[in-house]
Amino acid sequence: MSDQQGITVPKGKDFSEWYNEVTLKAGLADFSSVKGFMFIKPYGYGIWELIQAALDSLLKAQGHQNAYSPALIPERFLQREQEHVEGFSPELFVVTQAGTQPLEERLILRPTSETVVYDAYAKWIRSWRDLPLLYNYWNSVFRAEIKMTKLFLRTCEFLWQEGHTVHATEGEADREVRSILESYRTLMEDYLAIPVLTGRKSDKEKFAGAVYTTTLEALMPDGKALQMGTSHQLGQNFAKAFGITFLDQAQKRQHAWQTSWGVSTRTIGAVIMVHGDDRGLVLPPRIAPIQVVVVPIFQDASKDSVLKEAKHLQGKLEKLGIRVQLDDREGYSPGWKFNEWELKGVPVRLEIGPKDLEQQQAILVRRDSMQKQPVKWDALGTVVPALLEDIQAALFRKATSFLEANTRPAATLKELGRLAEKEKGFILAGWCGNKACEEQVKDQTGTDIRVIPFQPPAGACVVCGNSGQQACFARAY
Ligand SMILES: [Zn+2]
Structure with a gap:
């Protein structure tokens, strides 16, 4: 085989360069002349269409409907929810002109659509009969300030779906968050053949504006974690900011409870990394065009x-x-x-x-x-x-063995640091719940809390020694 045609960099030698070669040479995607943006070519888009079809049917089976929301958001909408605007303001594309005229009001290219969607929901929702409202949006979103473009993993625009649901009670919204997380797990494990750890994010890592965030985390072959999807309980934060209220059955006006959740084209990056080898891509049959x-x-x-x-x-x-x-x-x-x-x-x-x-x-x-x-x-x-079924199962087994072999406990901060440096992978260590301790771990080891299991075992904090719970640390994409 000529060097021109095949992969020239072994996966184990230069993982990052191997990834670039596979993505380009397999015809999945290409760089754009606009810095930070990517083309998805037909073969890559074919994979996305199969991922979409699988997830779409999982979501529709739970009663969700697809809708579409506009790409532009008035800047003032973002400012209504304080945590939300702080979380997103550094990475916005801003539209200031329409045709030859400067705009009276600056518009934002959506980094995510909570604000514009919830402004509309405030008009659409009147009574308990309108709930639950279970809408999903397939679209693309825009995030500026991308330092180093990485196809599928780090680009200024990416494709995803964002679900935005509204509920009458907190408990119903909690159940929605978890049921979406389980659908996402089905997608990752049964279709992409990638095992995931699920649980909550710490307050530091949660979605800007959420009460709490649940996540699915996968382990890449270089020992770094990749977030595969998130599902957020928004509580009444946005409902209060945008005036989403309904008359309950006793004719009393209530603020609604909300969730939002998303899975993006970065999952294709995970498929490339997890299953590929020195000959190139290896696709799980269920998402192979x-x-x-x-x-x-x-x-x-x-x-x-x-x-x-x-x-x-x-x-x-x-x-x-x-x-x-x-x-x-x-x-x-x-x-x-x-x-x-x-x-x-x-x-x-x-x-x-x-x-x-x-x-x-x-x-x-x-x-x-x-x-x-x-x-x-x-x-x-x-x-x-x-x-085909056997290949699908074998890929999942292989990825699961890797995940298990590269998940290690650490009893002290020093050990956590040594594992993060030498072995990489997921590191299970005690954490007291304090942000200061979380930040100290980050400073000294370069690892974040990727996920806190839903029922974590007890564990003394590796920083302060106070009693706490086990959390999963890793360096991440
Ligand atoms: Zn602590």
Whole structure:
């Protein structure tokens, strides 16, 4: 394989450069001429469409409906909720002119849509009959002040969904927060094949304006954590700031309870990092735009008969609902095609040549382990779906073993610091709940509290020694 075509940097040697090469060469995304912004190319967008479809059906099954909100927000809206504006003001794109005229009021390109959406909700919600209101918005958001662009992981604009729900009671909003977190876990573990730790954020790390934030955290191969999604209990903070009230069944006016939650295209970055190898991308079958690539191998004399059977097998697999591509391109050798589809992480390759015609078989090669097996045509309809399921499960098992092997306890701040420096990964350590102790850990070890388990075991604080609970620390993206 020529250096031009394949991945030139081993994953274990320069992880960051490997990531860039895989993302670009697999045709997932590209940099834009506008600094900090990215193109998502069809193959990358195909992955996003499958992630969207999976999550969309999980959300709709719980009664959520999709809607769309405008991209521009009056600046004064952001200022209504004090914590919210403080959390977001350093990273805003501001629109000051419309056509040739300066705007009377500055507009913000949404960094997230709470404020503009809740201004509308104040008009739409009148009575307890209007609740719960369960809307979800697929859109993109904008965050300025990106220092180093990293495709899918750090860009000024990214795609996501943001859910914004309104409830009559605190308990109902709490249940919504947790049920969304569980849907997100299903998406990450069952579709992306990435295990996650779930729990709460500390007050320091919570969403600006939330009462509390729940999170899903995954571990990347370089030992750094990646936040895969968050689900926030907003309490009545925004309802009070935006006047979202309803008449309850006793005809009494109440402030509503709210939640918001989101998952973004950065999950694609996680898929690249967690599953990829030195040949390139390795895609979990459930989110692979192409699940099986059929590569016919022939010379002039055998071309017609091999192609005919290749098309026949393609059709047979497609009838089972499998996403199949036949690579019958001229002018590329089979070896070149193998490398290309390995680079693109297609889960299964099906090879068929003249000798296979005689045997009425095809050769199946799985991308994760590169194992080969001949399979009779008659058996393909049962073997291929089972193989795809097996690859999906094997990827999740492998990622789970990595997560478990790289989650370590630390009894003292010194040990936490040593683990953060040498071993990396998730570090479980006691914390008293004090922000000053949390900040001292950050200063001395470079780690944040990524997540506090929902039912944390007790543990003495590694900074002050006071009694506390176990929290999970790590360096993070
Ligand atoms: Zn402490």
